Amino acid sequence: MSQILEIIGCKYPIIQGPIGALNNPKMVAAVSEAGAFGMLALGYATDLEAVKTSVAQIKDLTDKPFGANLMIAMNPNNEALLEILAEAGVKAVTTSAGSPKRIYPKIKELGMKGLQVALAAAHAVKAADVGVDAVVVSGTESGGLRTNGPECTNMILIPTVCDMVDVPVVAAGGISERRGYRAALALGAQGVQIGTAFLASEESPASQAWKEAILGCGDAGTIRLPVGGMGMRTIINPKLSELLAAGADLNQEYNLMYAPQAWTDGDFDLFPAGAGQVSALIKEIKPIKDIIAEMVA
Numbered sequence: 001m002s003q004i005l006e007i008i009g010c011k012y013p014i015i016q017g018p019i020g021a022l023n024n025p026k027m028v029a030a031v032s033e034a035g036a037f038g039m040l041a042l043g044y045a046t047d048l049e050a051v052k053t054s055v056a057q058i059k060d061l062t063d064k065p066f067g068a069n070l071m072i073a074m075n076p077n078n079e080a081l082l083e084i085l086a087e088a089g090v091k092a093v094t095t096s097a098g099s100p101k102r103i104y105p106k107i108k109e110l111g112m113k114g115l116q117v118a119l120a121a122a123h124a125v126k127a128a129d130v131g132v133d134a135v136v137v138s139g140t141e142s143g144g145l146r147t148n149g150p151e152c153t154n155m156i157l158i159p160t161v162c163d164m165v166d167v168p169v170v171a172a173g174g175i176s177e178r179r180g181y182r183a184a185l186a187l188g189a190q191g192v193q194i195g196t197a198f199l200a201s202e203e204s205p206a207s208q209a210w211k212e213a214i215l216g217c218g219d220a221g222t223i224r225l226p227v228g229g230m231g232m233r234t235i236i237n238p239k240l241s242e243l244l245a246a247g248a249d250l251n252q253e254y255n256l257m258y259a260p261q262a263w264t265d266g267d268f269d270l271f272p273a274g275a276g277q278v279s280a281l282i283k284e285i286k287p288i289k290d291i292i293a294e295m296v297a
Protein backbone atom coordinates (compact mmCIF):
# COMPACT_ATOMS: atom_id res chain seq x y z
CA MET A 1 0.00 0.00 0.00
CA SER A 2 1.34 3.47 -0.85
CA GLN A 3 2.25 5.88 1.94
CA ILE A 4 -0.58 8.17 0.84
CA LEU A 5 -3.19 5.42 1.09
CA GLU A 6 -1.88 4.60 4.57
CA ILE A 7 -2.28 8.27 5.55
CA ILE A 8 -5.76 8.83 4.15
CA GLY A 9 -7.00 5.29 4.72
CA CYS A 10 -9.26 5.00 1.67
CA LYS A 11 -9.39 2.87 -1.47
CA TYR A 12 -8.07 5.35 -4.05
CA PRO A 13 -5.34 8.00 -3.68
CA ILE A 14 -7.79 10.76 -4.56
CA ILE A 15 -8.51 13.69 -2.24
CA GLN A 16 -11.45 16.07 -2.55
CA GLY A 17 -10.02 19.56 -3.02
CA PRO A 18 -11.54 21.76 -0.33
CA ILE A 19 -13.50 24.73 -1.60
CA GLY A 20 -13.98 27.29 1.13
CA ALA A 21 -17.27 28.54 -0.24
CA LEU A 22 -18.79 25.04 -0.51
CA ASN A 23 -19.01 23.10 2.68
CA ASN A 24 -21.38 20.28 2.18
CA PRO A 25 -21.56 17.07 4.27
CA LYS A 26 -23.50 15.21 1.55
CA MET A 27 -20.81 15.95 -1.03
CA VAL A 28 -18.02 14.94 1.37
CA ALA A 29 -19.82 11.67 2.10
CA ALA A 30 -20.37 11.04 -1.63
CA VAL A 31 -16.63 11.36 -2.26
CA SER A 32 -15.80 9.01 0.63
CA GLU A 33 -18.46 6.49 -0.40
CA ALA A 34 -16.92 6.44 -3.89
CA GLY A 35 -13.59 5.31 -2.39
CA ALA A 36 -11.78 8.67 -2.28
CA PHE A 37 -11.02 11.02 0.63
CA GLY A 38 -13.91 13.43 1.26
CA MET A 39 -12.81 16.76 2.64
CA LEU A 40 -14.68 19.28 4.75
CA ALA A 41 -13.50 22.81 3.90
CA LEU A 42 -12.99 24.54 7.24
CA GLY A 43 -10.72 27.32 6.02
CA TYR A 44 -13.09 30.04 7.18
CA ALA A 45 -15.10 28.07 9.78
CA THR A 46 -15.90 30.13 12.83
CA ASP A 47 -19.01 28.39 14.21
CA LEU A 48 -17.67 25.38 16.10
CA GLU A 49 -21.14 23.97 16.80
CA ALA A 50 -21.93 24.07 13.08
CA VAL A 51 -18.71 22.17 12.40
CA LYS A 52 -19.68 19.52 14.95
CA THR A 53 -23.04 19.19 13.21
CA SER A 54 -21.41 18.86 9.76
CA VAL A 55 -19.03 16.20 11.05
CA ALA A 56 -21.93 14.27 12.62
CA GLN A 57 -23.90 14.51 9.36
CA ILE A 58 -21.00 13.07 7.38
CA LYS A 59 -20.66 10.23 9.88
CA ASP A 60 -24.38 9.48 9.52
CA LEU A 61 -23.94 9.21 5.76
CA THR A 62 -20.71 7.20 5.57
CA ASP A 63 -18.47 5.08 7.72
CA LYS A 64 -15.58 5.63 5.29
CA PRO A 65 -12.66 7.96 6.12
CA PHE A 66 -12.88 11.68 5.46
CA GLY A 67 -10.76 14.67 6.40
CA ALA A 68 -10.85 18.43 6.63
CA ASN A 69 -8.87 21.39 5.36
CA LEU A 70 -7.62 24.12 7.66
CA MET A 71 -6.35 27.40 6.23
CA ILE A 72 -3.54 28.30 8.60
CA ALA A 73 -3.32 32.07 8.33
CA MET A 74 -7.05 32.63 7.79
CA ASN A 75 -8.52 31.10 10.91
CA PRO A 76 -7.82 31.62 14.62
CA ASN A 77 -10.00 28.57 15.46
CA ASN A 78 -7.74 25.90 13.99
CA GLU A 79 -6.70 24.29 17.28
CA ALA A 80 -10.33 24.00 18.41
CA LEU A 81 -11.29 22.63 15.00
CA LEU A 82 -8.54 20.00 15.22
CA GLU A 83 -9.84 18.89 18.61
CA ILE A 84 -13.38 18.50 17.22
CA LEU A 85 -12.06 16.50 14.27
CA ALA A 86 -9.83 14.26 16.41
CA GLU A 87 -12.72 13.60 18.78
CA ALA A 88 -14.82 12.54 15.77
CA GLY A 89 -12.14 10.08 14.65
CA VAL A 90 -10.75 12.09 11.70
CA LYS A 91 -7.26 10.74 11.03
CA ALA A 92 -5.86 13.21 8.49
CA VAL A 93 -6.21 16.88 7.59
CA THR A 94 -4.80 19.10 4.90
CA THR A 95 -3.39 22.49 5.81
CA SER A 96 -2.94 25.39 3.43
CA ALA A 97 -2.46 29.16 3.18
CA GLY A 98 0.29 29.63 5.76
CA SER A 99 3.40 28.17 7.35
CA PRO A 100 2.83 24.72 8.89
CA LYS A 101 5.36 25.39 11.66
CA ARG A 102 3.01 26.22 14.50
CA ILE A 103 0.03 24.01 13.71
CA TYR A 104 1.83 20.68 13.18
CA PRO A 105 2.77 20.09 16.84
CA LYS A 106 -0.98 20.16 17.62
CA ILE A 107 -1.76 17.82 14.71
CA LYS A 108 0.86 15.35 15.98
CA GLU A 109 -0.24 15.71 19.62
CA LEU A 110 -3.73 14.63 18.55
CA GLY A 111 -2.30 11.60 16.73
CA MET A 112 -3.39 12.89 13.33
CA LYS A 113 -1.57 13.08 10.00
CA GLY A 114 -1.20 16.33 8.08
CA LEU A 115 -0.71 17.12 4.41
CA GLN A 116 0.53 20.64 3.70
CA VAL A 117 -0.43 22.38 0.46
CA ALA A 118 2.51 24.03 -1.33
CA LEU A 119 2.32 26.21 -4.44
CA ALA A 120 6.07 26.19 -5.06
CA ALA A 121 8.98 23.76 -4.57
CA ALA A 122 10.66 25.92 -1.91
CA HIS A 123 7.49 25.83 0.22
CA ALA A 124 7.20 22.06 -0.19
CA VAL A 125 10.79 21.64 1.04
CA LYS A 126 10.16 23.92 4.05
CA ALA A 127 7.01 21.96 4.90
CA ALA A 128 8.86 18.64 4.68
CA ASP A 129 11.53 20.08 7.02
CA VAL A 130 8.82 20.99 9.53
CA GLY A 131 7.73 17.32 9.61
CA VAL A 132 4.49 17.26 7.62
CA ASP A 133 3.40 13.76 6.59
CA ALA A 134 2.90 14.63 2.90
CA VAL A 135 2.74 17.64 0.60
CA VAL A 136 -0.09 18.54 -1.75
CA VAL A 137 1.69 20.31 -4.57
CA SER A 138 -0.47 22.70 -6.51
CA GLY A 139 0.64 23.95 -9.92
CA THR A 140 -0.51 27.16 -11.52
CA GLU A 141 -3.30 25.46 -13.48
CA SER A 142 -5.15 24.82 -10.20
CA GLY A 143 -8.29 26.53 -9.13
CA GLY A 144 -8.38 28.47 -5.87
CA LEU A 145 -6.12 30.99 -4.17
CA ARG A 146 -2.83 31.47 -5.93
CA THR A 147 0.05 33.91 -5.79
CA ASN A 148 0.28 37.08 -7.80
CA GLY A 149 3.75 36.28 -9.08
CA PRO A 150 5.59 33.73 -11.20
CA GLU A 151 4.24 30.18 -10.91
CA CYS A 152 4.94 26.79 -12.44
CA THR A 153 2.77 24.09 -14.03
CA ASN A 154 2.39 20.67 -12.43
CA MET A 155 4.24 19.10 -15.37
CA ILE A 156 7.40 20.72 -13.98
CA LEU A 157 6.50 21.24 -10.32
CA ILE A 158 5.57 17.64 -9.41
CA PRO A 159 8.82 15.98 -10.54
CA THR A 160 10.82 18.92 -9.16
CA VAL A 161 9.27 18.48 -5.71
CA CYS A 162 9.48 14.67 -5.88
CA ASP A 163 13.24 15.04 -6.37
CA MET A 164 13.53 17.42 -3.41
CA VAL A 165 11.47 15.89 -0.58
CA ASP A 166 11.28 12.50 1.11
CA VAL A 167 7.58 12.73 2.00
CA PRO A 168 4.87 11.57 -0.42
CA VAL A 169 3.58 14.09 -2.95
CA VAL A 170 -0.04 14.62 -3.99
CA ALA A 171 -0.67 16.55 -7.22
CA ALA A 172 -3.37 19.23 -7.17
CA GLY A 173 -4.41 21.05 -10.32
CA GLY A 174 -5.43 20.14 -13.83
CA ILE A 175 -6.81 16.68 -13.08
CA SER A 176 -10.39 15.74 -13.92
CA GLU A 177 -10.13 12.38 -15.63
CA ARG A 178 -8.03 9.26 -16.24
CA ARG A 179 -5.39 10.89 -18.46
CA GLY A 180 -4.54 13.58 -15.93
CA TYR A 181 -4.66 11.10 -13.04
CA ARG A 182 -2.23 8.76 -14.76
CA ALA A 183 0.01 11.65 -15.80
CA ALA A 184 0.24 12.87 -12.20
CA LEU A 185 1.22 9.39 -11.01
CA ALA A 186 3.74 9.08 -13.87
CA LEU A 187 5.31 12.39 -12.76
CA GLY A 188 5.95 10.88 -9.32
CA ALA A 189 2.88 11.88 -7.30
CA GLN A 190 1.35 9.17 -5.10
CA GLY A 191 -2.09 10.73 -5.29
CA VAL A 192 -4.16 13.58 -6.65
CA GLN A 193 -6.39 16.33 -5.27
CA ILE A 194 -9.44 17.23 -7.32
CA GLY A 195 -11.09 20.65 -7.02
CA THR A 196 -12.89 21.89 -10.13
CA ALA A 197 -14.13 18.50 -11.37
CA PHE A 198 -15.94 17.79 -8.09
CA LEU A 199 -17.15 21.39 -7.93
CA ALA A 200 -18.96 20.75 -11.23
CA SER A 201 -20.33 17.34 -10.12
CA GLU A 202 -23.94 16.36 -9.62
CA GLU A 203 -23.63 16.27 -5.82
CA SER A 204 -21.88 19.63 -5.60
CA PRO A 205 -24.03 22.33 -3.97
CA ALA A 206 -22.50 24.92 -6.33
CA SER A 207 -25.05 27.06 -8.16
CA GLN A 208 -26.13 25.91 -11.62
CA ALA A 209 -24.63 29.13 -13.03
CA TRP A 210 -21.25 28.28 -11.51
CA LYS A 211 -21.32 24.73 -12.93
CA GLU A 212 -22.37 26.07 -16.35
CA ALA A 213 -19.53 28.61 -16.33
CA ILE A 214 -17.13 25.66 -15.88
CA LEU A 215 -18.76 23.64 -18.67
CA GLY A 216 -18.49 26.64 -21.01
CA CYS A 217 -14.85 27.45 -20.22
CA GLY A 218 -12.18 26.79 -22.86
CA ASP A 219 -8.44 26.23 -22.58
CA ALA A 220 -7.60 29.94 -22.43
CA GLY A 221 -10.68 30.71 -20.37
CA THR A 222 -9.20 31.48 -16.93
CA ILE A 223 -6.73 33.91 -15.38
CA ARG A 224 -5.18 34.44 -11.99
CA LEU A 225 -7.14 37.45 -10.87
CA PRO A 226 -5.02 39.69 -8.63
CA VAL A 227 -6.80 40.14 -5.31
CA GLY A 228 -5.21 41.82 -2.30
CA GLY A 229 -1.65 40.66 -2.89
CA MET A 230 -2.75 37.15 -3.93
CA GLY A 231 -4.28 35.59 -7.01
CA MET A 232 -7.56 33.69 -7.44
CA ARG A 233 -7.99 31.61 -10.60
CA THR A 234 -11.27 32.64 -12.19
CA ILE A 235 -13.18 32.16 -15.41
CA ILE A 236 -13.03 35.09 -17.81
CA ASN A 237 -16.56 36.42 -18.42
CA PRO A 238 -17.56 39.33 -20.71
CA LYS A 239 -17.00 42.00 -18.01
CA LEU A 240 -13.59 40.64 -17.05
CA SER A 241 -12.68 40.33 -20.71
CA GLU A 242 -13.51 44.04 -21.25
CA LEU A 243 -11.52 45.05 -18.18
CA LEU A 244 -8.52 43.03 -19.40
CA ALA A 245 -8.71 44.64 -22.84
CA ALA A 246 -8.88 48.09 -21.23
CA GLY A 247 -5.87 47.33 -19.02
CA ALA A 248 -7.92 48.08 -15.90
CA ASP A 249 -6.52 47.64 -12.39
CA LEU A 250 -8.32 44.39 -11.53
CA ASN A 251 -7.35 44.68 -7.89
CA GLN A 252 -9.52 47.80 -7.70
CA GLU A 253 -12.39 46.26 -9.65
CA TYR A 254 -12.93 43.11 -7.57
CA ASN A 255 -13.03 42.25 -3.88
CA LEU A 256 -12.46 38.63 -2.85
CA MET A 257 -14.86 39.13 0.06
CA TYR A 258 -17.75 39.09 -2.41
CA ALA A 259 -16.70 35.83 -4.08
CA PRO A 260 -18.89 33.42 -2.04
CA GLN A 261 -21.99 35.58 -2.62
CA ALA A 262 -21.21 36.07 -6.32
CA TRP A 263 -20.63 32.35 -6.88
CA THR A 264 -23.80 31.38 -5.01
CA ASP A 265 -25.93 33.92 -6.90
CA GLY A 266 -24.19 33.38 -10.24
CA ASP A 267 -23.41 37.11 -10.28
CA PHE A 268 -20.05 36.89 -12.04
CA ASP A 269 -19.90 40.64 -12.66
CA LEU A 270 -19.58 41.02 -8.89
CA PHE A 271 -16.78 38.44 -8.80
CA PRO A 272 -15.89 35.99 -11.61
CA ALA A 273 -16.49 32.26 -11.12
CA GLY A 274 -13.61 30.48 -9.40
CA ALA A 275 -12.29 27.40 -11.23
CA GLY A 276 -9.12 25.78 -12.55
CA GLN A 277 -7.80 25.54 -16.09
CA VAL A 278 -9.05 21.95 -16.11
CA SER A 279 -12.52 23.42 -16.73
CA ALA A 280 -11.64 23.09 -20.43
CA LEU A 281 -11.85 19.29 -20.07
CA ILE A 282 -15.14 19.22 -18.16
CA LYS A 283 -18.02 18.80 -20.57
CA GLU A 284 -20.87 17.44 -18.46
CA ILE A 285 -22.16 17.33 -14.91
CA LYS A 286 -21.63 13.79 -13.60
CA PRO A 287 -22.12 11.95 -10.32
CA ILE A 288 -18.96 11.87 -8.18
CA LYS A 289 -18.82 8.07 -8.24
CA ASP A 290 -18.71 8.13 -12.07
CA ILE A 291 -15.92 10.73 -12.10
CA ILE A 292 -13.84 8.60 -9.72
CA ALA A 293 -14.63 5.29 -11.44
CA GLU A 294 -13.56 6.71 -14.82
CA MET A 295 -10.39 8.16 -13.28
CA VAL A 296 -9.13 4.94 -11.76
CA ALA A 297 -10.37 2.57 -14.50
Ligand SMILES: Cc1cc2nc3c(=O)[nH]c(=O)nc-3n(C[C@H](O)[C@H](O)[C@H](O)COP(=O)(O)O)c2cc1C
Nearest residue numbers: 017018019020096142143144173174195196274276
Ligand atom coordinates in the same frame (compact mmCIF):
# COMPACT_ATOMS: atom_id res chain seq x y z
C1 LIG B 1 -13.31 28.08 -6.12
C2 LIG B 1 -12.21 27.35 -5.41
C3 LIG B 1 -12.03 27.53 -4.03
C4 LIG B 1 -11.01 26.85 -3.36
N1 LIG B 1 -10.89 27.00 -1.99
C5 LIG B 1 -9.91 26.32 -1.33
C6 LIG B 1 -9.81 26.36 0.09
O1 LIG B 1 -10.68 26.90 0.79
N2 LIG B 1 -8.75 25.75 0.68
C7 LIG B 1 -7.80 25.08 -0.06
O2 LIG B 1 -6.83 24.55 0.51
N3 LIG B 1 -7.90 24.97 -1.41
C8 LIG B 1 -8.93 25.57 -2.04
N4 LIG B 1 -9.06 25.42 -3.41
C9 LIG B 1 -8.10 24.56 -4.15
C10 LIG B 1 -8.67 23.14 -4.32
O3 LIG B 1 -8.85 22.51 -3.10
C11 LIG B 1 -7.77 22.26 -5.20
O4 LIG B 1 -6.49 22.12 -4.66
C12 LIG B 1 -7.64 22.81 -6.60
O5 LIG B 1 -8.89 23.23 -7.08
C13 LIG B 1 -7.06 21.74 -7.51
O6 LIG B 1 -7.05 22.18 -8.84
P1 LIG B 1 -8.21 21.82 -9.91
O7 LIG B 1 -9.26 22.83 -9.67
O8 LIG B 1 -7.54 21.94 -11.20
O9 LIG B 1 -8.68 20.42 -9.61
C14 LIG B 1 -10.13 26.02 -4.08
C15 LIG B 1 -10.34 25.81 -5.45
C16 LIG B 1 -11.38 26.45 -6.12
C17 LIG B 1 -11.62 26.15 -7.58
